[in-house]
Amino acid sequence: IQMRILGERTELRHVLSHPKSKDIFTGHCTREYAGENVNFWQAVNKLHVIASQLESAFISSIQEKETLVGKVTEKYCLRIHNEFVKVDAPQMININSTIREDLIARAKAKRFTLSMFDKAQQEIYSLMETDNFLRFKESKKFEKMMSSLKTYKNFFNGNVEAQRLAPLCEQLMSESLSSYKKASVLDDGGLDNRSLAFES
Numbered sequence: 001i002q003m004r005i006l007g008e009r010t011e012l013r014h015v016l017s018h019p020k021s022k023d024i025f026t027g028h029c030t031r032e033y034a035g036e037n038v039n040f041w042q043a044v045n046k047l048h049v050i051a052s053q054l055e056s057a058f059i060s061s062i063q064e065k066e067t068l069v070g071k072v073t074e075k076y077c078l079r080i081h082n083e084f085v086k087v088d089a090p091q092m093i094n095i096n097s098t099i100r101e102d103l104i105a106r107a108k109a110k111r112f113t114l115s116m117f118d119k120a121q122q123e124i125y126s127l128m129e130t131d132n133f134l135r136f137k138e139s140k141k142f143e144k145m146m147s148s149l150k151t152y153k154n155f156f157n158g159n160v161e162a163q164r165l166a167p168l169c170e171q172l173m174s175e176s177l178s179s180y181k182k183a184s185v186l187d188d189g190g191l192d193n194r195s196l197a198f199e200s
Helices: 002-009 012-016 019-031 035-056 062-085 097-108 118-130 132-137 140-148 160-177
Strands: none
Touching (some): 012 019, 012 118, 012 132, 019 035, 019 140, 035 062, 035 118, 097 118
């Protein structure tokens, strides 16, 4: 619904929140040899989703829950670190050296937290937003994707009353989405097959 209303004004966060469009954008990034950016962004989101599920799970003992959350956090944080952050990682992301060194030091000291990758995730999101996504919006893939969604711009054609209301609909939707600035709040439907096997 977001992309249908916004049309060409669709932002990266909208694309990443829709499974089909996210897959198309991931394919675009892979062709640009930047697939690791989307994979990392998704991996961090997946970490938060798993942790949230554990927090809401019914476990009679508070101590048992804390122990479980701690073990899961360490397990997945280490996987993300080894896959994307450490030097010569299989899908090493391009982040600020200070952030990388801090994450490496945390992993070495086993100081794992759910928020440890947030700064890196925000940096990668900004990189995709100002680089890969701009080219994606100029591509035929984006044009075809938006056409397949049957945006309201096309839906309103021929309907005078609908055309009159279209700008208002777009404005209201845009305003309702403007408060969501952090990519980390978006729900993730799972990791790319080329990324980490978090389900194991």
